Amino acid sequence: MAEVITVTALNRYVKTLLDRNDILYDLALRGEIANFVQNAKSGHCYFSLRDGQCSVKAVMFRSDAQRLAFRPQEGMRVVVRCRVTLYERDGAFQVYVNAMFPDGIGEAQLALEQLKAKLQAEGLFAPEHKKPLPAFPERIGLVTSRTGAALQDIKNVIGRRWPAVRLILCPVNVQGFEAAEEIAAAIGRLDRLGVDEILVARGGGSREDLWVFNAEVIARAAYRCKTPLISAIGHEIDYTILDFVADCRAPTPSAAAELAVPDREEQKRHLWEIQRNMHKNMQKRREICYTKCKDCADALAGDLPRRKLYAGKTDLAALGEALRTNSRICWKDKNRQLAHAVQLTASLSPYQVLARGYGMVAGADGKIRPADQLVEGETIQLITAHRRAQCLVTAVEETDESTQNI
Structure with missing residues (x-):
């Protein structure tokens, strides 16, 4: 008997099979739009793609729909990049559209989108790789046609804005896929020449005329270029792939020339403003110095320094007299303290006691010994104020203080 499973398990299993299929994960699908609806609140697009026999439901989320360069309409033939899966809740087989192009340019556009995705994944469009343009370039390299209107537009704008700059033309063909290698080589040649910045320019034209600037070889040459590069195509x-790789994108060749050089009239105004500020600062400093000098002159005219000197001498004399007076008082006080200390020291001196007729006992080694340490038969010294006597202890007796005669 077959295994019994739930509907959820079935839908989940089928969805897993579809999601694991590499072919269905990134698919290019051609068909005709039917039942197109864009939700006003969410911005998501819901429609069907059909051909002569079949149709399939499709969904395009708002984030992808916002990048559309045209308005999808009922019955329009398109080519979409999508992934095929199953909407698990309803068991609905449908495609999720990432990009959509009108049919007829579908193959070329699809290849372009694939190249853009590849280069973006490699980091060629990353903002951190963009180099700043120099403020005052001296040499600018031009990659454009020798006979095109773009060259004349650039020369006219730069000649008006900053005529001191030197233009170095590297003429190339700017139309046809065979021109891609020529343009890439010109970028590399100017980069090695050491110009300050490079302009890659072409005037307006049809989409097919500008398509060469979507070439991968040009994009990689621009990415390798160490010189700041401005793209001005059409x-x-x-928009071309070169616009995304370049350090700066200009909408037209004339706009690129304005970005490449400063405006001398604006620089003149800036220098004039600096000069005016310098004069104002110099005038302000002169006025400050004049005020200080006038204050000094007024002080000298009023004999202020001499009066300050006399006042200082008086104060100094008073301080000197106070210092001398305080010094005498301090000396007297210290002498009195010293005399008192001398008297106190003298009163505590053992020699004062000896002078009153008392004596000290010392051992044979000359060290003072208490009387209770005397031993019968030893030799001691008896020290008085003016004499030393060698004595022999013949007997040691204990005395009774209570019966001792005074």
Whole structure:
């Protein structure tokens, strides 16, 4: 008997099979739009793709729909990049669309989108790799056609804004896929030449005319370039892969020339402002010095330094007299303290006691010994104020203090 499973398990199993299929994960699908609806609240797009026999439900989320360059319409033939899966809750087989292009340019556009995704994953579009443009370039390299209008536009704008700069033209073909290697080589040649910045420019044209600037070889040459590079391809609405790799993108060649050099009139105004501020600061400092000098002159005219000197002498004399007076009082006080200390020391001296007729007992080694340490038969010294006597202890007797005669 077959194994019994739930509907949830079935849908989950089928979804897993579809998600694991590499072919279905990134698929290019051609079909005709039917039943197109964009949810006003969420922004998600829901529609079907159909051909002569079949149809499949499709979903395009808002984040992807916002990148559409056209408005999908009922019956429009398109090519979509999508992944195929199963909406597990409803068991609905459907495709999730990542990008959509009108059919007819589908293959080329799909290849372009794939190249963009590849280069972006490698970091060629990363902002941290963008180099700043120099403020005052001296030499600018131009990669453009010798006969195109872009060259004349750039020369006119730079000649008006900053005529001191030197333009170095590296002429190339700017149309046709065979021109890609030529443009890439020109970028590398100017980079090695050591110019301050490089302009890659082409005037307006059809999408096919500008397509060469989507070439991978040009994108990688721009990424390897150590010189700041400005991309100016077509008109404001035209975007190529070179625009994403370049350090700066300009909507037109004329706008690129304005970005590449400063405006001399603006610089003149800036220098004039600096000069005016310098004059104002110098005038302010002169006024401050004048005020200080005037204050000094007024002080000298009023004999202020001499009066301050006399006042200082008086104060100094008073301080000197106070110092001398305090010094005498201090000496007297210290002498009195010293005399008192001398008297106290003399009163505590053992020699004062000896002078009154008393004596001290010392051993044979000359060290003073208490009387209770005397031993019969030993020799001692008896020390008085003016005499020393060698004595022999013939007897040691205990005395009774209570009966001792005074």
